[in-house]
Amino acid sequence: MAKNKLNVLVVFYSMSGNVAKLAKAVADGARSVRDTDVRTRQVDEIVPKDKWNDAMKKVKEELRDIPIATMDDLAWADGIAFGTPTRYGNMSAQMKEYIDQTGGLWLKGALENKVAGVFTSTSTQHGGQETTIITSMVPLFHLGMIVVGIPYSEQRLFAIDPVTGGSPYGASSVSGPMADRAPTANDLEIAKTLGRRIAEISRKITGK
Numbered sequence: 001m002a003k004n005k006l007n008v009l010v011v012f013y014s015m016s017g018n019v020a021k022l023a024k025a026v027a028d029g030a031r032s033v034r035d036t037d038v039r040t041r042q043v044d045e046i047v048p049k050d051k052w053n054d055a056m057k058k059v060k061e062e063l064r065d066i067p068i069a070t071m072d073d074l075a076w077a078d079g080i081a082f083g084t085p086t087r088y089g090n091m092s093a094q095m096k097e098y099i100d101q102t103g104g105l106w107l108k109g110a111l112e113n114k115v116a117g118v119f120t121s122t123s124t125q126h127g128g129q130e131t132t133i134i135t136s137m138v139p140l141f142h143l144g145m146i147v148v149g150i151p152y153s154e155q156r157l158f159a160i161d162p163v164t165g166g167s168p169y170g171a172s173s174v175s176g177p178m179a180d181r182a183p184t185a186n187d188l189e190i191a192k193t194l195g196r197r198i199a200e201i202s203r204k205i206t207g208k
């Protein structure tokens, strides 16, 4: 193992699978940076099992091998990508519940100067991707993290057809009214760019 291995955590919540697909692309992007260890984790579910519908059960099954995120994963990471579906223009309660466990880390300043980025998915094109990403950044600033987006040197941000996600604030996808429109190739490439960028900036910050 390289001496100065960089650690990147991709932590997400996904109910119908779209954010999970973006998470995989973000992780691939981070992994493409040399000597980078990537952990992919999902946050714990708070919807009681007896309320899961068939679509949700199917996704839970697909994601069953992805470990549940802990506070140790945050402490381990040099850079962190947070992925959440949009819920009325904000992050999901599941992701909020995870972030709300960081009090102990906050007290110690343990997350200060770690690099962070955010990705999301909405059903509708103008349904709040940007508000979700920006409001998700607010607690990250409290934690002292160095929050990054995606600059327009990523030319795929200019794409408009087919309908595309991705913005200067972070990676995203539009899943349609039934949440069954998977992230497009453009969305996935932008997500990779976010992962790569988090890793590259983390390397600069840590000097690893």
Ligand SMILES: Cc1cc2nc3c(=O)[nH]c(=O)nc-3n(C[C@H](O)[C@H](O)[C@H](O)COP(=O)(O)O)c2cc1C
Residues within 6 Å of the ligand: 013, 014, 015, 016, 017, 018, 019, 020, 084, 085, 086, 087, 088, 089, 090, 121, 122, 123, 124, 125, 126, 127, 128, 174, 175, 178, 179
């Ligand atoms: C309670 C609730 C609130 C939602 N709020 C929004 C919203 O504000 N805007 C939007 O376009 N989609 C909204 N959606 C749809 C999801 O954000 C969308 O289907 C997303 O792609 C799901 O991601 P996932 O497949 O990773 O679970 C909402 C869904 C639920 C269940």
